[in-house]
Amino acid sequence: MMSGHMKTLLSAASLLALTACASSDASFSTFGREAGSLLDEGGFGNPTMNNVLIHSGQKSYVVDLSRRFAAETPSTVNFAFNSAQLDASAQATLREQANWIRQFPEVRFRVFGHTDAVGSNAYNKRLGRARANAVVHFLASQGIDRSRLEALVSFGETQPLVVSEGRERQNRRTVTEVSGFVESHPSVLNGKYAEVIFRDYATNGPFIRSELEGITGAEVATGN
Numbered sequence: 001m002m003s004g005h006m007k008t009l010l011s012a013a014s015l016l017a018l019t020a021c022a023s024s025d026a027s028f029s030t031f032g033r034e035a036g037s038l039l040d041e042g043g044f045g046n047p048t049m050n051n052v053l054i055h056s057g058q059k060s061y062v063v064d065l066s067r068r069f070a071a072e073t074p075s076t077v078n079f080a081f082n083s084a085q086l087d088a089s090a091q092a093t094l095r096e097q098a099n100w101i102r103q104f105p106e107v108r109f110r111v112f113g114h115t116d117a118v119g120s121n122a123y124n125k126r127l128g129r130a131r132a133n134a135v136v137h138f139l140a141s142q143g144i145d146r147s148r149l150e151a152l153v154s155f156g157e158t159q160p161l162v163v164s165e166g167r168e169r170q171n172r173r174t175v176t177e178v179s180g181f182v183e184s185h186p187s188v189l190n191g192k193y194a195e196v197i198f199r200d201y202a203t204n205g206p207f208i209r210s211e212l213e214g215i216t217g218a219e220v221a222t223g224n
Helices: 004-024 026-030 046-055 061-072 088-102 121-141 193-222
Strands: 076-078 107-113 149-153 173-181
Touching: 061 173, 076 088, 088 121, 107 121, 121 149, 121 173
Parallel strands: 107 149
Antiparallel strands: 076 173, 107 173
């Protein structure tokens, strides 16, 4: 007959074994938690969270559009030394910017002018603004409402791309960025979001369709 001491030892051993199983088997960790909690691996509910952030104003459309503009369009143009004249390359880049900007009539933009480190701060400030104004005037000539464009200045000593005291073309530049919405709209919702989606589809739809048709044709030709 098993002694009481032995029964106590066996009970303790059994409890330890169950504890070990619980720590290694994820199914035991759901005890006391909501059903399905193990299905959430970090991505579950992100779309809902995104909607909450947008509707509450915590997620900035300005930031999202700024990233999209920089990803889809060259935002920088460069200048010759001591010049605010737009060369052929700069004008071609600005035409691309204007094409993108025309898709979003509710969005405002700002242009930062930069110089290299040659010259005085005061002179570089005037030159940087002249470059920003040259870009704004060109964009306006492409049909962009002047009220949506703002020319700012930041001379080369403060924000150089290449640290140099001499002539550096990469520092002689303007940068175009999204700055906000016309009439201080906090977002492109409020009746405007569908317009943005439609413009995006109208612009990229033919390209997407041609790409898909190309893939389908290749699959038919190869028998895949």
